[in-house]
Amino acid sequence: MTAGRDPAAPAREWEYVIVGAGSAGALTAARLAARGSGDVLLIEAGEDQPRPRDRTHPLADAGRLVLTGHNWDYRANLRTGSRLEELVQGRSRAAGSEEAAGRAAARALRERFPYQLGKVVGGGSAVNGAIALRGLPRDFAAWEAAGNPDWSWERVLPYYKDIENDADHPGRLHGDSGPLPIRRTPRDQVHPLDTAFWEECNRQGVTDLPDLNDGSEAGVGPIPGNTVDGERVDAATAFLSGARGLPNLRLRTGLRVTRVLFEKNRAVGVEAETDGTFTTIRARHVVLSAGAVGTPVILQRSGVGDAGLLGALGVTPVVDLPGVGRDLVDHPSVVIWSRPADGVCTPGLPWRQVAARTTSGFDDDVDIQMGLLNNVESHTIPGFVDRLGWPLVVGISVMLMRPRSRGRVFLDSADPFAEPVIELGIGTDPEDVERLCHGVRRAWSILRSRGLSSRLDRTQFWSDRMVANEGVVRSGVRHIMNPGWHAAGSCRMGPGSDPWAVADQEGRVHGTENLRIADASLFPVIPSAPTNLTTLMLAEKLARSTKE
Template identity: 30%
Template structure:
């Protein structure tokens, strides 16, 4: 069967597009997703859980072979030591990141989207995108000019009376530091602390798959959803994309369509383009791939938000409990301005996690997770490691490639430390330490019985005498840098940040949208790939710059806007 549109990737963008395009009954849509289905009547309990820590660490829902470089990779000095590869959890399940993420439903700053337009994405300014943010959401708390009431994704905030003692102490520390309380993170964009906005209703996650691919949508005769289906290659006739070769439950099939849309995210969408011969000429020739279209920006200028963490041990009385009404681990956030002369307001963000992982030790460890909301590091890239479609690409984020990001994280760590030592947080926590999301942390975070029993044993010791707990944290938890070291020595603090900074799974900008005369633009403002016909990209890879936000809602907005564009074209 031939289709009008084939969507490759059933994540957040793909779910939106499948719903909106198939709403036109004559428009035949095929949605391909490499991972498993999450039908409304059979959602895995780990995904539906309001606490996201189990889904996020469950390898059933990941591209398990994907590893990336987060530190700067030197290409000018071949003798330089290459930084370590890190696992980078990218979703492989219907709903994509929205099925496993922290359910953070924020939009970014109005200045982000005005910058998009200034960089060549005409028609994508704040006034243009706000209606689509409103179209996405069904806000359960507010009804004003900022919010939508009819969208497919419910949005809400956990009231302060339902916060655990640690979250309340963090809010008190923010207040003591001079920050004002904001009732609505997605209202006027200004500095302050707030209850984080979440895509959640009735204490359950509402992913893009659940919101947009509900039973009524799935019943449409013109929509076909094929899960456990990995795209192998794009099919071209000349320079027109006419279909996709995919492996469905182990069997290779070819599907044809008038148009193909890649919605595979900022790592896998550029990889598909490169394997098809669309990309930088030098790299394609190095890989032995015939050049179909010379598009220098494919895979270039990859971005993420650089992030660090300050963690501490939570006293028993202040911990989260499964009996807590919300079971949410991140309840309060802080947005503030670094006052870097060229940076917009609200360029820094701190999320307070009152539980660091699903297991027994995670319940005992709180973290202040800070990231550079407005990052200037945009020298990352995605390249092919092999022509083999089964091979993951080479991914280099090059975080902290701009010194301004490093300086702001150093200042942020000192600010978080001061708040950590202030009376409200000092009353509910002990033993602060600079935290690293290391391979050891990842390994113990995998959901299995071995880790369940191991963390119970460690947790029992951590709840023992203070001296034992401090020794255990210094000996087995801290990785190379103590709290005293980084607070007393700026060189140690810089070394810690350079080593420990990771992205926050907001991969973006590797197939940027821009003007026709921009040599690094990969798609136009209607998401059409330059140099070929019948092919679009709709996901976070087309962002001109990563916004000051968790990227899920900007992706949903982008897909809503592009769906209207595609339908308007006929």
């Protein structure tokens, strides 16, 4: 199999074209090709990874997030704006009174958040923190309740097991022969700071949970990761590498799909672009795995989406699906950063070893995930303004597991080079803010414990006095909360009777033929954990059900 820009012959028709070689796309392509499902073309807008990949390459280092060089350099609005309504109602962005100008100025302060998503073979799994946490049974009960009976915990568990090789917890809940290695740091090898965090969680009533992937709600324990000896094992390495030699699989990189091509409502291929040159690629089946930002905007550009938006864009409608791009969701989090005492932290050591799922104290619900970001070089933190000259920092992170706030993603121009408008909407539901406020107080009590405070010199921004003031905490949370780069839910699956569902529970786009989605945009509810492992599970399950 060759990668690059060698164009397919114009007359050729592929059995499957898969758009996006990220976590879901890489797995889907490998599975379909291995099954012998005709000729499979996998298209990726980014570059391939080097093969062989040196251990010093950024994509190999599980101890860092990769936020430059292998990413879509999107800018997101952390809240929401009025651009969509202005567009659909025929108003220009600049129209209106001084009040409108004021709203635009306020938007500008929030629209510049760097939202880098993976643009490389392996996608998000190649640039993320290599955390391999499953969703919880209650998440899938919500999927089931949304009209997707095949997605209960009992029905998804076999697919979690099939993709993994969990050497730490053999038995009925885990797989031992899948392509993805799952490893945890033994307790006697946990960093002293993480040990102090763990022990303080115990003192505050959070019990030990050796396996955070066993379906239990609350507990503190070692974080499972898809790493081996500090090397990130992404989806391309785990799933695609073994299929690259198959004669019926082709990978083309540096090629950006702009839209799906239709004959009436039947998908017949895609239009793709490289260096300003557009190519038509014919296929009997199209699978969109471009992620929760990429997939909905490809659909909108193709004529699949809200009829009002399509009309405003001048795009010929194929199917009126108002749920396309709606209900975008990400995990909001707040990180409290501190300077470690000299000699406590070391660059290059693991940065995430222990996590706790517990109640924030807002009510009795297990609603937050806490953990340390350890041994962190400050220049690697996205958006971190290091005015204090701290080369190494430690953060305690509070992530809201099941946010209520929703955003959206859409196009404001049919131009094939137009960037998507991303409105994350984090913190737009007041309950999310209140839960995070309670979580910050809980995290502060842990941070101020003797085992941690004795190893930290100073803390940025926060103080005892600030944390004791409800108004100050609320203001701080609203201004500091960030997303987790866990975009999901923008093309949710559900029955045709659901007016906001975009695809059925097998990923087939409503109102179309031969068009499927296989990525995190399908999630009806975001999992109570980072999304990568659930995205792989979803792709594995859908690949099994995909029939020619």
